Amino acid sequence: MEIDEAREVRTTCPYCGVGCGVLAKVAAGGQVSVRGDPDHPANFGRLCSKGSALAETIGLDGRLLHPEIHGRRTGWNEALDHVASTFSRTIAEHGPDAVAFYVSGQLLTEDYYLANKLMKGFVGSANIDTNSRLCMASSVAGHRRAFGSDTVPGTYADLERADLVVLVGSNLAWCHPVLYQRIAAAREKRPEMRVVLVDPRRTMTSDIADMHLAIAPDGDVALFTGLLAWLGQHNALDRAYITAHTTGFEQALFSASALDLASVATATGLGEDELARFFSLFAATAKTVTVYSQGVNQSSSGTDKVNAIINCHLATGRIGKPGTGPFSVTGQPNAMGGREVGGMANMLAAHMEIENPEHRDRVQRFWNAPDIAQKPGLKAVEMFQGVADGRIKALWVMATNPVDSMPDADAVEAAIKACPFVVVSDVLASTDTARHAHVRLPAAAWGEKNGTVTNSERRISRQRSFLAAPGEARPDWWIIAEVARRMGFGEAFGHQTSAEVFAEHAALSGFENDGERDFDIGAYSGLDAEGYEGLAPFQWPAPSPRGGTTERHPTRFFANGHFYTPDRKARFIAIRATTESRTSSDFPLILNTGRIRDHWHTMTRTGKSPRLSQHIAEPFVEIHPVDAQHHGIGDADIVRISSPRGDVLVRALITSRQRQGSVFAPMHWTDQFAAKGRLDALTAPLIDPVSGQPALKHVAARIEKFAAKAFGFAVMRRRPEAIAADYWAVARCKGGWRVELAFADDGADWTAFAASLFEAPSAEMLAYHDRDAGQHRIAAFDGQHLTGALFVAPGPVAVSRGWAAEQLEEVHASQRERFRIVAGRAGAERPDAGATVCSCFNVGANQIAAAVAAGCTTVEAIGGALKAGTNCGSCRSEIRALIQASRVQAAE
Known part of the structure; x- marks a missing residue:
C-alpha cells in the first residue's frame, strides 16, 4: 500500500498482560517504527525489548495469505462454506459436543466474544477453551472461590504504593519487564520499600529483592498456609475485618495450624530463620501486595496456592485498600478479555456462571439464542484427550499453536493428525499445528486488526490498525461471523464492524446487572464507530449511569468490604498443605519450564526479529554446577532431557542461580526453529483438579550429555x-x-x-x-x-x-x-562486542567490560556510556553481574 504522508497510530502491545501503549509510526514510504506511548497509564512510555522490536516482526515472510483446503488455494466463499457445512453436519450426526473451538489470549475481545457466542449460544456446547487455561485458570478458580467472582482487585499503582511487594513464582524482570521497572523506580524513590522474591530459581528479578526464598517446587501452599498459622499465633490478624467481611476463617486457621515452623521448613526447603524473617516482615507491613504468576498457577495445586495467598490478605484486611492485595499478573495480552467474554469452557459471558440457571437464561435471552450450553465443556487438556478418543470430530484452532504449547505435546499432535476435520485460522502458514489442518484460514495480524484488549489491572485499551491486511487475510471476528451466518445464525451475527461487536459485549455486561456482577462496562454499550475509534484506555467497572447520576463508578474493588458471594462476604478456603514427590531413580530431577526475556510463546512473532534472537538463540537448560558435575556435563555441551513422555536436545547453561536437584528450560522452541526442542513433549497432562490448569513447573526428568563428536x-x-x-x-x-x-x-x-x-x-x-x-x-x-x-x-x-x-x-x-x-576473528580495528546483553540497543558483554575498565562502575554509568539498560531495563541485573565480575577479575 502506497502511503503519501507519515502518520502515527495509538495502539497496544500484543505481548504480555501488562498491556503497554504503543505509538506506531508509518513513514511516507511505508516504513514502520514503534515507541512507547507516554500517555498510556500502563507503561507511561516504557517498552520492553519485545515491544521495542515490534516493527521487526510485521514482515510477510511465512504469512498465510489465502484460504486453503487440503493445501489447495481457494476463495473465502468455498472455504467458509466448507467449514460451516462440515461443522453443521458433524453436529447433526453426533451432537453439539462433537465439535470444539480452541482459542487464544492473542485474540482481541471482539474475536473472543463472537467465538464464545457461537459455540455456547448457537451450537449449544461449551466445548470452547483457550490457551489462557495454561497460564491463569487457577487464578480464576481461586478468585471465584474466595470472592464469588473472577475479580482482580489490584492496580499497577498499588505496586508503587506498597511498602512490601512479595513476588511469588513471577520472574517480572523477564516476563513483565515494564511492571518490574515500575517497582524498581518506586523502590529508588522510597528506599524503605521491601521486595521479597519467592522462586526456586534466583532469577534476574532477584536483582531488586531484599530477600530471596529459594522455595522447593510446589512449596507455595505450605509457605502461605504456614504464614496464616503464624499470623494467628502472633496476634497479627485483623479480627474486626474477619468478623465483618469474611466467613470460614476458623476452619481455614484450624487446617493451617497443623503446620508448625519446622513442618513449613521441611515442606518448602527453606530455613526456619528465613521463614520467620519473612513471616515477621509480612505481619509488620500493612501495605503489602502479593504478585503471583505462572509459578503459582501452573501447578496441580495451583488453585490452593492462590487461595492460600488470598487467605493471608483476608486475614490481615489487606485487600480493597491502596497498596494492598493479592495480584495475579497475566501472561497474554488479552487473557483478561477472554475471561470477560466467558472464553473458557466453564464460564459464561460477562463473568456469568455456566452452572447458574439464572445466568444461562439471562445470556440466552440477551442473545436470543436457540440454545445455551447447559454444562461446562471440556477444558484444554480434556479437550485434546476428547480429540484423541474420537469424542470431538471437528476442531477449530484460532491464533494458537497447541502442538507446541500443550502438555504431552506429542500426544496432542497425534490427536490433531487423526481428527477427521481440523480448521486453523492463523497468521502463519506453517506452524507445527497449521501443518495438520484440513482448512487453513488467513487471519489479520497485529497492526492490521482493530479491537480491544484488557490488561492485568482490568484496563481496556484499543488495538488499532495501521497497516492494510495483506492478501486475503481477514479479522478473526469476521471469519467467525461468516461461518456462523453460513450455519444459519445470520441474524445474530450480522455485525459489520468490530465496534458493533464491542458495543454488544458492553451491553451484555450491563444487562440486568444492577451491581450484582463485578464485570460491567455498560457505559460503553451505546458506543458508535467514532467513539470506538477514539476510545481511551479505561478500567472497569464502568456501568451505565443510573438514577440520573453521572458519578463514575470506583475502580477500587472491595473497598467497602462487599464481595460477590450471596451474603457479600469473602470466603476463606481451608487448605491442607501436602507434598508430592514425582522424582524417581530413573527421573531424579525436577524440570521447571518457563519463558525467557526476548522470546514469546512459540516464536511465531519474535522469531522474525534478528534483534530478539541475539541474546539467546537456541534452546537451553539451566543446571546447577553440582548436578552438572554429577552428570558429566560441561558448559555449552548438548544435553538430552528426558521424561517418561519424551526427550529433547538443548544447550547446557551451568549456573548457581538454578536450584540444586532441579533444572529449568524455556518452552519457546518448535520444530520450525530446532531439531528437537519442543519442550512440552516432556510435560505430563497432570492438572489442577479445580481449575484444570496443567502442572508445567514440576516434571520428573533426567539429563545426560549428548555424545557429540x-x-x-x-x-x-x-x-x-x-x-x-x-x-x-x-x-x-x-x-x-x-x-x-x-x-x-x-x-x-x-x-x-x-x-x-x-x-x-x-x-x-x-x-x-x-x-x-x-x-x-x-x-x-x-x-x-x-x-x-x-x-x-x-x-x-x-x-x-x-x-x-x-x-x-x-x-x-x-x-x-x-x-x-x-x-573466525575480527581485526584489531573491529573489536568484538561479545554476547548480546542489551537487546534494545545491541550492546554486548565485551563492550560493557571495556566500559567498566574505563571507569563505569555502576549500572547508571554504563547506561550513560552505552545506553544499555536505559530502555526496558530487563538487562540491568546482567549488567550489574558483569560489573561485579569485572571488579573481581581486576582484584585478582
Missing part, C-alpha cells in the same frame, strides 16, 4: 530447507540466519555439508581443514558478498556469533578480508 556454527544468507545434523537450532540474524549444530559423527565431508547448508553449489569456496584437531572452517562467496560461513570444532565452537553474522552484510573485496572470515 563435532560441533558447528554457521551463518548464511538464506534459511536452509533441511539441516543434516543431530542437533540444530536456527535463528534470524542481520542479513540472514545463524545455526548452531552438533553431530554424533565427525566423519562428514564438511565442504559438501557447507554447500548443502548454504544452498549455494556454485559459490566460490574458501576452506581450512585441520583433521587431526577436528577444526574445519568454510566460507562461500557470491562475488564480493558472503553467502555463508561454517565453523566446526570437536567442542562448542569459540567464534563471535555477532561478528560472524555481521559479515553477511559486509563487502569482502580482498582475499585478506575473506581469510579473516575463515580464521
Whole structure:
C-alpha cells in the first residue's frame, strides 16, 4: 500500500498482560517504527525489548495469505462454506459436543466474544477453551472461590504504593519487564520499600529483592498456609475485618495450624530463620501486595496456592485498600478479555456462571439464542484427550499453536493428525499445528486488526490498525461471523464492524446487572464507530449511569468490604498443605519450564526479529554446577532431557542461580526453529483438579550429555530447507540466519555439508581443514558478498556469533578480508562486542567490560556510556553481574 504522508497510530502491545501503549509510526514510504506511548497509564512510555522490536516482526515472510483446503488455494466463499457445512453436519450426526473451538489470549475481545457466542449460544456446547487455561485458570478458580467472582482487585499503582511487594513464582524482570521497572523506580524513590522474591530459581528479578526464598517446587501452599498459622499465633490478624467481611476463617486457621515452623521448613526447603524473617516482615507491613504468576498457577495445586495467598490478605484486611492485595499478573495480552467474554469452557459471558440457571437464561435471552450450553465443556487438556478418543470430530484452532504449547505435546499432535476435520485460522502458514489442518484460514495480524484488549489491572485499551491486511487475510471476528451466518445464525451475527461487536459485549455486561456482577462496562454499550475509534484506555467497572447520576463508578474493588458471594462476604478456603514427590531413580530431577526475556510463546512473532534472537538463540537448560558435575556435563555441551513422555536436545547453561536437584528450560522452541526442542513433549497432562490448569513447573526428568563428536556454527544468507545434523537450532540474524549444530559423527565431508547448508553449489569456496584437531572452517562467496560461513570444532565452537553474522552484510573485496572470515576473528580495528546483553540497543558483554575498565562502575554509568539498560531495563541485573565480575577479575 502506497502511503503519501507519515502518520502515527495509538495502539497496544500484543505481548504480555501488562498491556503497554504503543505509538506506531508509518513513514511516507511505508516504513514502520514503534515507541512507547507516554500517555498510556500502563507503561507511561516504557517498552520492553519485545515491544521495542515490534516493527521487526510485521514482515510477510511465512504469512498465510489465502484460504486453503487440503493445501489447495481457494476463495473465502468455498472455504467458509466448507467449514460451516462440515461443522453443521458433524453436529447433526453426533451432537453439539462433537465439535470444539480452541482459542487464544492473542485474540482481541471482539474475536473472543463472537467465538464464545457461537459455540455456547448457537451450537449449544461449551466445548470452547483457550490457551489462557495454561497460564491463569487457577487464578480464576481461586478468585471465584474466595470472592464469588473472577475479580482482580489490584492496580499497577498499588505496586508503587506498597511498602512490601512479595513476588511469588513471577520472574517480572523477564516476563513483565515494564511492571518490574515500575517497582524498581518506586523502590529508588522510597528506599524503605521491601521486595521479597519467592522462586526456586534466583532469577534476574532477584536483582531488586531484599530477600530471596529459594522455595522447593510446589512449596507455595505450605509457605502461605504456614504464614496464616503464624499470623494467628502472633496476634497479627485483623479480627474486626474477619468478623465483618469474611466467613470460614476458623476452619481455614484450624487446617493451617497443623503446620508448625519446622513442618513449613521441611515442606518448602527453606530455613526456619528465613521463614520467620519473612513471616515477621509480612505481619509488620500493612501495605503489602502479593504478585503471583505462572509459578503459582501452573501447578496441580495451583488453585490452593492462590487461595492460600488470598487467605493471608483476608486475614490481615489487606485487600480493597491502596497498596494492598493479592495480584495475579497475566501472561497474554488479552487473557483478561477472554475471561470477560466467558472464553473458557466453564464460564459464561460477562463473568456469568455456566452452572447458574439464572445466568444461562439471562445470556440466552440477551442473545436470543436457540440454545445455551447447559454444562461446562471440556477444558484444554480434556479437550485434546476428547480429540484423541474420537469424542470431538471437528476442531477449530484460532491464533494458537497447541502442538507446541500443550502438555504431552506429542500426544496432542497425534490427536490433531487423526481428527477427521481440523480448521486453523492463523497468521502463519506453517506452524507445527497449521501443518495438520484440513482448512487453513488467513487471519489479520497485529497492526492490521482493530479491537480491544484488557490488561492485568482490568484496563481496556484499543488495538488499532495501521497497516492494510495483506492478501486475503481477514479479522478473526469476521471469519467467525461468516461461518456462523453460513450455519444459519445470520441474524445474530450480522455485525459489520468490530465496534458493533464491542458495543454488544458492553451491553451484555450491563444487562440486568444492577451491581450484582463485578464485570460491567455498560457505559460503553451505546458506543458508535467514532467513539470506538477514539476510545481511551479505561478500567472497569464502568456501568451505565443510573438514577440520573453521572458519578463514575470506583475502580477500587472491595473497598467497602462487599464481595460477590450471596451474603457479600469473602470466603476463606481451608487448605491442607501436602507434598508430592514425582522424582524417581530413573527421573531424579525436577524440570521447571518457563519463558525467557526476548522470546514469546512459540516464536511465531519474535522469531522474525534478528534483534530478539541475539541474546539467546537456541534452546537451553539451566543446571546447577553440582548436578552438572554429577552428570558429566560441561558448559555449552548438548544435553538430552528426558521424561517418561519424551526427550529433547538443548544447550547446557551451568549456573548457581538454578536450584540444586532441579533444572529449568524455556518452552519457546518448535520444530520450525530446532531439531528437537519442543519442550512440552516432556510435560505430563497432570492438572489442577479445580481449575484444570496443567502442572508445567514440576516434571520428573533426567539429563545426560549428548555424545557429540563435532560441533558447528554457521551463518548464511538464506534459511536452509533441511539441516543434516543431530542437533540444530536456527535463528534470524542481520542479513540472514545463524545455526548452531552438533553431530554424533565427525566423519562428514564438511565442504559438501557447507554447500548443502548454504544452498549455494556454485559459490566460490574458501576452506581450512585441520583433521587431526577436528577444526574445519568454510566460507562461500557470491562475488564480493558472503553467502555463508561454517565453523566446526570437536567442542562448542569459540567464534563471535555477532561478528560472524555481521559479515553477511559486509563487502569482502580482498582475499585478506575473506581469510579473516575463515580464521573466525575480527581485526584489531573491529573489536568484538561479545554476547548480546542489551537487546534494545545491541550492546554486548565485551563492550560493557571495556566500559567498566574505563571507569563505569555502576549500572547508571554504563547506561550513560552505552545506553544499555536505559530502555526496558530487563538487562540491568546482567549488567550489574558483569560489573561485579569485572571488579573481581581486576582484584585478582
